[in-house]
Every structure is written in C-alpha cells, then in structure tokens.
Amino acid sequence: MTFQRDNAAFERWLRSQCKVVEADLAHKHDRMQKDAFTFLRATFFRWARRIEKLCPKLKDAPAVLSVGDTHIENYGTWRDAEGRLVWGINDFDEAAVIPYPFDLVRLATSARLAPKARSANRVTAATIIEGYREGLAKPGPSLLDEAESWMRPYVACSDEERRNFWHEVKDYPDAEPPSDVAAALRKNLPKGAELERFTSRRKGGGSLGRPRYVAIATWDGGQIVREAKALVPSAWDWAHGTKGKPRFLDLARGKFRAPDPHFEVSDRYIIRRIAPDQRKLDLGNRAAPRLRLDLLWAEGFDLGAVHAATRGAKAKIEHDLDLRKPDWLHIAAKTAAEDVQKDFEEWREVRLPWTPGVAAD
Template sequence: MMDVVREIRSFNQGRDPDRLTLKYRNMRASPFVFLRGTCHLFYDRLAGIGAPRSAPLTWVCGDLHLENFGSYKGDNRLVYFDINDFDEAALAPASWDLIRFLTSLWVGAESLSVESREARRLCEVFIESYATALGAGKAYWVERDTAQGLVRVLLDGLRERQRSQFLASRTDLKGRRRVLRTDGKKALPASDQQRAMALQVIQEFAAAQANPKFYEVLDVARRIAGTGSLGVDRYAILVTGKGSPDGNYVLDLKQALPSSLVPHLKVAQPKWRSEAHRVVALQRRVQAVSMAFLQPVVVGRVPYVLRALQPAEDRVALGGKSAQSASDLEGVITEMAKLLAWAQLRSAGREGSDIADALIDFGQRSKWRARVLDASIECAGQVRRDWSTYAAAYDDGAYSS
C-alpha cells in the first residue's frame, strides 16, 4: 500500500522551502488543488487502475486539467486560447490526457457549484466533443474571432489590458525605475547568488539576440506561480524591453524537471538534449502558434524554460466568486475538448506518435468512451481519499518542516 504522506514529501524534497510551504498549504484547500499539486501521484495511481489499451499514441500535455488552458500572445502577435502547460508532456496514450481532465472535472465540481449528476453530464459532453473533433480530422485553433461564450468574453476583455497596467500589478516605481514587488503574493526576494545566476542566463541569451539591450536586467525575484511546480527553481526577471518605465518586460525562468509520466510508459521517448528542450519542443509542436519568447536554456547542467510574462495571459474565470450558467460552463468544456483533439491531430505522426488516420479512427469508435469515463470516476475517488489522508497529516504537522 502506498504511503501517501511519505510519497509527497519524497517527491518534493529539495525544493525552495518558502514556496514549498505555500504549495503544501494550497494543497490542503481542496481535492482539486491537491490534484493539481500531485501529478506524479495521479500517474502512480493510474498505473494500478489502468486505462484503455486501444488508444493511439500521441503527444500529451500530461497535466491536463481545468486550469491548464488559458490565453496568451503568440509569436505572430495574435492572442490565442489553448493548452498552456507542458511541464509533464510526453509521448503517451491519448486516453491519459482524457482521464486526467475528466478527473479534474469530478474533483473540481464542488468549486464550480456543480452537483454529481451535472458533473457526469459535463464529462460526457467533453468526451463527445473531443471524439467528434478528433473524428473530423482537422486541427483548428481558438483566437478572438473564432472564440465563443466565456472564452470570447475573456479574449475580448484583453483588448484593453495595457502593459503599464500589467507592470503596475507586479512592480513598484522608484523614480522612473521599476523594481519587482516581492510581497509574498507573486514574488519573493532573490538571494545574491540567485540574482547572479539569472543575470548570467539572460546575458548569455541576449548575446545571441538581434537586440541585446532589450534584455538588460533591472531586477530579479523568486516567482510564485502554479501549484504543482511551487518550490521548483523559478524566477521573475524584469528587463528594459522597449524602455523604462512602461516598456519594460517581465520574463519567467523556470527549471524543467523530468515528466512524471515517463516512469509509467513502456514506449520509448525521444532523446531530448535536456528537459527544457522537451518542454519547449512539445509546446511548439502542440500549440497552434507558439508563445512569444519561448526558449530552452541550460545553465551548467540545469535546464530552464524562458518565456515572457504577458498582459494577455489569463484564464476563464470558473467557480469561486464567478458565477456561470450551465450553458456557459458547457461551452467552455466543449472548447477545451476540441482544443485537446486539435492538439493531438496537429502533432500526429511526429517522432513516434500515431498518424492522423489512427486518431480519426479512435475518435469515430465508441467502446473506449465508457472505459475512459469509468477510469476517471475511479481516479477521482482515489484523489479524494488521498487528499483526506494528506489533509489529516497536514493538520497534524507532517509538512511543517
């Protein structure tokens, strides 16, 4: 029998203690946040539960859930809504992303004010929408002109969001010079050693760029973001950009760790130059248009993913203080299902993934659908049990040191 408490502590060993404390506290909040923070545990469990064996191999996100879709500005300057987290990406059965997303719907139902019967219906909507889009065999994308419902509301709202407003939310002005705000909400102070490391990365990267002055570093902080990656080596880096004070840019530098899926996969993975090269290559492969500034960098032997933080980055507001109608929620779920299908079609036939014809055939078949739904129900029950074990241990002080 798995020792959940020991497994979580072991997996997170060596992480930044300040941000790891935040991660453990956040995971105590609900089974959904716990799911987001324990991707490794999910796949440990899925290996015992099993998934449909007939699913074709595809490039999966690996950590697909309700909050890993969002808006961003592509390198063509247009704003898109798409899957936006590829830390766990790998070559795996297509059903793995399906099961993880459906599990997030089950365990996130309470925060969405959705009862069990409605959660099941939304899961069935997701499966049907995914299968229909996959079976059609054509990869599309979601931008402002093609978005609908709450996704359209999100993308329309970004029209008025200015860089100066974005900078004001993350920095403080000292005269005409900005510094990163380190109030424990989005960032924490960096040590001299950490600042020097980040500076070295950006200087080496800038030297190969057409406009190196754009990347002149003004400030460095430890970034607070996400749930699963909290405690991983990660920095917010303020650079001159297009000029101070309101033309500054904020970069995100995040250590890339091995995918939690790979230990459970029997299929051979490509020999990536580094984990950062894996993350970036698969993000570029799967997204319709790549995010601006996305680059792999390696410092010594430590791989990092470098990208820009953007005013255009956001998520559809679901649950909490945001009330949405059943039709609005169904619309978002439908869009997410289509995006998953299009991502798999877009990356078909690459370095071991099955060709589009195999994916189309899978989408048009029906036997796997009930098995995927059943597996997600079993996974969701296990997540709730594991969270209960974790919550009790957390309350007893098991994660206080």
C-alpha cells in the same frame, strides 16, 4: 504505496533534478490542504503512479505525446508572432508519451473536483469527447480575434486585474539568478530594452518548489517582464522508472499551434513572457452553465489538436474511440476522482509538520 510515501519519493527525486526552493515547497504543502481540485493540480506525480491501476482498460490505448497534467485551468492566452490573441493549453511541464485517454480522464476528473465548476454528469464527459473528436478531425489553434471570439469573456483582463498584475511585479523580491539563466533572460528581451532588476516569483500548483527567476526591464516607455522556470523531466517518466527528457517545446511549438514566440528552453529553464494578457483561465467567477459546457468542448478540442500532432495518431485514436462504450470517460473520471479525494483526505488528516529539506515519509 500510500500517498505520503509517493510524495516523499517524488520530492527526493525533484531535489536531484533542480535546486528546490524549500519555502515554496512548504507553501505547496499548505495549498494542497485547500480542496481536492487544488490537490489534484499539485500532485501529477501521484496521478502518474496510480491512473493505470485505476483504469487498466485504458492503458493499452494508442500512446501519443501528451500534456500529462491536463486540467480545466491548464488553459490560457498568449500572443503569437503576429500579435494575435491565442487561447489553449499553455503548460507542458509534464509532457510525455502516454496513452491518449489519460489526458481526457484528467480533464474530466478536474471538472468533477473543481469547487466552483463542478460537473459530475455524463453530459460533461460527452461534451469533452465531442470537442476532442473535432480537434482530432480539424486540428488548429483557437484565435480569439476570429472564429473563437465568443471565448473572450472567459479571458478578458479587467482594469483591476491589470493593476493587480503590476502591483505584484513591483513586490517581487530581488534575486540573483545563476549566470546562465540571467544571460538567457537578457537574450529574450527585445533590442534596446534596459534591465531594471532580477527577482524571484512564487507561482504555480504542481511546479511549486522549482526555482523561478524574473527579469523586469523597460522598453519603449513601459515595463516588460520575462520569467525563467526550472524544467525537469515529466513525473510520468519518474513514476515509470524511465529516463525521460523535458518535452515542453515539442508540444508548445507543435504542428497545429500558433506558438508564443517568446517560449524558449535554455539549460533546463523555460523562458517566457509574462504580462496581464498572458494569463491562465480562472473559472472561479464563471457561472453560466451553457458557457461551461461550451468551454469544456473547446478544451477537448484543443487537446484533440495537441494529440493530432503525433504522426499517425489520428486514425488510431479515432478507431480506439469507436470501440469504447459511450460512458467510458464518465466512469473513468468518477473512479479517478474518488481516488484523488481519498488521497486528499489522507493528506489533510495525517500530514506531518514540514521541515526544510526533509519530506515527510
């Protein structure tokens, strides 16, 4: 099946799962023309449909509760219940039970495709695997006030970025969330907070098109912000014709995490705190090659810790890894990246004009 047909089928399914914001979906279509990395981030549904055909030797590997939409920028920071700054995977929208290698392949594929962080050699894949093995062996969170303080330059929020965040919040358009979503947002605010207004927000890659609502409030002399984003079953389940359920909290609050205490799921919406220090990793301005390898090691480590939370998975995964050739991840990522690039070029060449409510077929 061509990418165009898969995209149309997925968007029809998405409309059956939530009230799609058509203007945001159009924005997603436009963003998908930017580069192959952005395209990869926006099209996990296609990855879920294709990856087992592209890498058939991996599909019978041990299955674990996986991230699904793993990529080099699906990592970021948050504050745990103790106020500690934590770093790790922070988006589990596509969580599903998947053969463990596919999270690794997607991470390595994204490293190949990212325009300003491109790494296509065997060292990249080997570094990810090395970190992943350590995460399996010694799983735990990455706490940036302790052993992982070297990572701070990657996630530090500048004064300019803080100003930009609050300017953006000021410009969010007013909106009226459904009553149950409004109630969930209010409930997540601290005691004594005074709601100023509800707004909408356009953010994300693959999640563009899902409704997002924001509560802006004042509390103890300053503003605080909460977001509600529609949560639907993983596109992995869609691609395999199974009736799955969202598994977001199963991973976000997993055994080896230091979770964000503001994460909640209410009536198929993810409720979370957003703030300048609650931020995604952006590799666009990071140029030091050695630090990039260190960072890829750390991303592999956190992924290993996520997979280690599946009961009985550690020994099975380690045994499976021992049986694989040293360059298996490099080869699989190369194959997957070529397929993504092909789909991306097709999208840019033959994409039809967008019409509200209708997906190109």
